[in-house]
Amino acid sequence: MSLLAEDTEAADLGLRWKPGFAALGPAFFTELRPTPLPDPYWVGRSEAVARELGLPTDWHESKATLAALTGSMPVAGARPIATVYSGHQFGVWAGQLGDGRAIMLGETDGGLEVQLKGAGRTPYSRGGDGRAVLRSSIREFLCSEAMHGLGIPTTRALCVTGSNAPVYREEIESAAVVTRVAPSFVRFGHFEHFAANQRDEELRALADYVIDRYYPACRTxxxxxxxxxxxxxxxxxxxxxxxxxxxxxxxxxxxxxxxxxxxxxxxxxxxxxxxxxxxxxxxxxxxxxxxxxxxxxxxxxxxxxxxxxxxxxxxxxxxxxxxxxxxxxxxxxxxxxxxxxxRMRAKLGLTEAAEGDRPLIEGVLKLLAAGKVDYTIFWRRLSGYMADGNVEPVRDLFLDRAGFDAWLLSFSQRHAGTDRALAAELMRRSNPKFVLRNHLGQQAIEASQQKDHSGVATLLALLQTPFEEHPGADAYAGFPPDWASTIEISCSS
Structure with missing residues (x-):
């Protein structure tokens, strides 16, 4: 029996769905419904992704939408599936894996797949509970949007919802669900799965699907x-x-x-x-x-x-x-x-390649590594130096002042005759002021664990436009506190 949700029993998100990946057939996935979580609440929302999906402006005001994006109510017209794949983990063949806690609602008529991560156990959970914790869900939500703000290709995240339902990891944590969005969630492992099992017919069908959908030029x-x-x-x-x-x-x-x-x-x-x-x-x-x-x-x-x-x-x-x-x-x-x-030349404010660029790039990276200089702050301050000529904020980052001065001389010679204002603007657009540092994410997580989600919203606003100055937000662009080095991030989520 199909699990296609009927409009009369489901939340209508205002989205229209098409078969997409599910058209490949049951060899590639299992149909199932998410496992409900009690008393869901909003943790964070990306209105930018909502616009990409074509959601109405009041999409988040519906309790039915909140329930649906937490896996507690079917979505009208959606056909939820979990896909099967295999893969190498830490260089070792791990065999069959699959969506162990991610359930794809389907593909919208705009060509975007929508997936709930943390929505419950699937046939590919491998003994896991199919859940995600609030901690890791906030990190994924924020970093998905941060990477997009940086101009780096990424999956996106519409929202994070939370629940007080307990999830057992190294300690008891609360559950959460991330609604992820991408043109496709197909991975290398999908191909490895069918090749390893000598299922050439399915392998060909998958390759043909991906080529025809996303790489049509390969046909001609x-x-x-x-x-x-x-x-x-x-x-x-x-x-x-x-x-x-x-x-x-x-x-x-x-x-x-x-x-x-x-x-x-x-x-x-x-x-x-x-x-x-x-x-x-x-x-x-x-x-x-x-x-x-x-x-x-x-x-x-x-x-x-x-x-x-x-x-x-x-x-x-x-x-x-x-x-x-x-x-x-x-x-x-x-x-x-x-x-x-x-891209490194752009960070240096250089619009064209020239002999000697590689030593210039390698030289500054060696200096940064030798002094463990803060990477993001260095590049942003160098952008400021190009704009105002004040080198001291940059020079102050280095213990090896002589080494930096020698590099700066080469950098200045490379820029001889260039328009400093144009170079400074290129550098400002290439060197973000804000990135999602671990300690910033941790502070937002700890506040959210106390039901204060304002930190998530603040970080999201900064990270979606990370090259802007954002007056009054300099604390989010400063050096990490000493305790930041003690944060341990593992595969546990």
Whole structure:
């Protein structure tokens, strides 16, 4: 029996749904309904995402909407499913995984999938409770919107709802649900699942669906002799390379780059133990569970390539030639450094490439690492120096003043003859004032645990426009307190 919700028994969100991923058939998912949570309440809402979905302006005023987005009431016209996938976790094949606590309501007629994370147990929960806790849900909600504000491809988050229902982790915490939104939640692991089980028919159906929906140019390409699947792999690798460059440039650590956490669209997905760097440490490990440092900040680009190689292996039955599959990954090695250097030049206020840019970039990164200089504050202050000529706020960040002065001389020579005002504006648009530091998220979480959600709303407003000055909000752009270094973020959520 279909679980398609009838309008007479469901909350009408004003959305129209189409089959989308569900059209692939039951081999790819299980139909089910979310498990209700008692007495839901609003924690945070993104009106920007509501507009993207085309929700009415009073969408959040309905108790039925609150209940529906907490999994306690069916959504009119929706066909909830949980999808199956597999993957490599910390470099080890983990076998079948799947949406263990995420239930997709469906795809809107605007082409956006809507998913409830934390909405209860599914057939893929692997003994888990299918729930998410308030702590991790707030972090995902805020970081989804923060990354979008930074211009980095990401899944989005419409809202967080909470409930006093207990969830058992290292301690008893309260439950929450994040409503996530993306063009697609398909991961590398979806392809790995069917390849590992030698289900080539389903593998081909999945690849054809993704290509036709999201990579149609691969059908008419002359790349790889017109091999659409190799062209698809190349396109995914290039999107992934561009994404990783953006992560590295902004100082973002994902923390758990398993193949099942890699988006086929090159989106940042699955915000677990993430962190934006405070002091610049290329070897920083943000995930307390990552005891071997596999997902350290400076390892992320290589891990992404390793994950793409796993995707290539999964697609090999369709590509048909191992050498072609390997060749389809080759452009990653040029796209990543080109994207990285281009974005670093923008951070430096440079509009065109020139000989010597790479040493200039590498030089400042070495200085920042040697002094564990605050990454975000340095770049924002450097932007200010370009605007007003006052170098002391930047120089004060370094113990190695001589080293910084030598680098600054090279930086100034590179800018000889340039329009400082234009360079300063480019730097201001490239160097955010606000990022979601761990301690800021923790403060908002602790207040929300006491039913004060104002901190979530304040952070959301700042993070959605992180390059603006936001007068009066300088406290959110300052140095982290000493206790911030004691915050431990793990895979537990």
């Amino acid at each position: 390409t002359d790349r790889f002799g017109g091999n659409a699947y190799a062209a698809f792999l190349e396109a995914v690798s290039e999107r992934t390379a561009a994404l990783l460059a953006q992560w590295q440039v902004v100082g973002f650590c994902h923390g758990v780059m398993n193949t099942d956490n890699m988006s086929i669209l090159g989106l940042t997905i699955d915000y677990g133990p993430f962190q934006f760097l405070d002091g610049f440490d290329p070897r920083h490990i943000c995930n307390h569970s990552d005891t071997q440092g596999r997902y350290a900040f400076n390892q992320q680009p290589n891990v992404a390539y390793w994950n793409l190689f796993c995707l290539a292996q999964a697609l090999l039955p369709l590509i048909g030639d191992q050498e072609v599959a390997v060749a389809a990954l080759e452009s990653y090695k040029t796209v990543f450094p080109n994207e990285f250097e281009g």
